[in-house]
Amino acid sequence: MDRRKFLTKATVGGAAAAAATTLAAPALAQANPRITWRLASSFPKSTDTLYGGGETLAKFMSDATDGAFQIQSFAAGEIVGGLQVHDAVTDGTVEIAHTVGYYFWGKDPTFALGSAVPFSLNARGMNAFMFEGGGNEMYNEFLAQHNIVGLPAGNTGAQMGGWFRKEINTLDDLRGLKFRVGGFAGKVLEELGVVPQQLAGGDVYPALERGTLDATEFTNPYDDEKLGFVKVAPYYYAPGVWEGGPMIHFFINKDQFEDLPPAYQALLVGGSKIVNNDLMAEYDWRNPPALRTVIGQGAQLRYFSKEIMDAMFDAANKVYAEIEAVNPAFANMWGAIKDFRRDHYTWSQVTEYNYDTYMMIKQNEGAL
Structure with missing residues (x-):
């Protein structure tokens, strides 16, 4: 090709492109307004996997919009407590929260179905049900009553059963056991004589040390390792049948979400899917070495017997039947x-x- 002809064509093409960019700029600015949201997390910064999900979404939204859409992440307690983020989103105190639906089962047990209930689906099953089986549409139909839009945003995989000060060999060992365990699972375990406890994270270790608490569950080895429970409750049980595949969500104020340009709504949906994938991958990568670490520190790995798991299964079905009879959304x-x-x-x-x-x-x- 003649060099001068090429340069002439390149110059004309470049000028046309520059003109097109100049003409498009005002429309682009109108379609992508500058927005700043606040995200209230239910998780402390020390749980870098869980808390980090909110930061991942914030970075994605900023990068995808050239900084036009900013999300400021706040850890549990910085704006509201970790268990108060539902109310903060509903009333518009914050625009978005990163949380787990079962934290709010006391408001309505249906909240728990979007995350985890005993003997439900594993992580892959939850992804399939929520994304392909209409689960997230059902969940959002329910959440709309609370002025919330829910987007799946992570999973820990099947969790551990918890840390126990003594071995659990028979059903008798569960009776009277003071166990810090999630609310919905606690309701099921009450059927077996367990005494569920609700304690703030910072109070759990001293309660175990003093013996005013017999057991606690949190998540998986990577998070559990940081909490030091092995020193005061060395029996580390599996599996956590109450959280076989706990899905985490971004809860977004419905009014705020619907006011966004469609492009921003689409980016939030896409960014949430990235978080959903990344969080599970991170746990799968970090749990194996963390398990070796806690065992090296003295954790004694144990498994719930089939007798105990069967009793838990039957207790769960009893609770579900009672709720289904009076709660159409749950049913x-x-x-x-x-x-x-x-x-x-x-x-x-x-x-x-x-x-x-x-x-x-x-x-x-x-x-x-």
């Missing part, structure tokens, strides 16, 4: 989860279970 969503749960675990055992089981056998043989 509708729980019914859909149960229908999918059957298919999910039928399919999972065909290949995933067999593959994972074989690989675990090879791991225990020292072949990996």
Whole structure:
């Protein structure tokens, strides 16, 4: 190609592009207004995985809009307490929260169905149900009554059963046990004689040390390692049947969300999906070395017996039946989860279970 012709064409093309950019700029500015939101997290900064989800969304929104959409993240207690973020979003004190629905089960048990209830779906099952099975539409139909839009935003995977000062070998060992455990799970465990306790995070260690608390659960080894429970409650039980796949959400003030330009709404949905993926991946990466660490510190790994898990399962079904009888929203969503749960675990055992089981056998043989 003749060099002078090429340069002439390039110059004309560049000028046209520059003109197009100049003409488009005012429209772009109008379509992408500058917005600043405040995010109230239910998590302290010390839980960098959980708290970090809000920061991930904030960075994504800023980067995707050239800084036009800013989200300021605040840890639990900095604006409102971790368990008060629902009210703060509903009344518009903050525009968005990063939280777990089961924290608010006392307002309505349906809140818990969007996150985790005992013997529900695992993390992959929750993703499938919420994104493909209409679960998030059902959940948002319920949340709309509270002026909230919910976007899935993370999962820890199946959690540990907790730290115990003594071994739990029989159902008798549960009776009278003072256990710091999440609200909905506590209601189920009450059926077995457990005495659920609600304590602020900073009060748990001294309560275990003094013996005024017998056990506590939090999440998984990565988070648990930081809390030092192994020193005062060395029996580390699995699995946490009450949180087989706890989904975390961004709760957004519905009025504020609907006032956003469609492009911003789409970015929030997309950014939430990034957080949802990243959080699960981070836990899967960080839990294996953390488990080795806590065992090295003296944690004694134990498993709930089938007898105990069967009793928990039966107690959970009793509680569900009681709620379904009086709460149509709960009955509708729980019914859909149960229908999918059957298919999910039928399919999972065909290949995933067999593959994972074989690989675990090879791991225990020292072949990996």
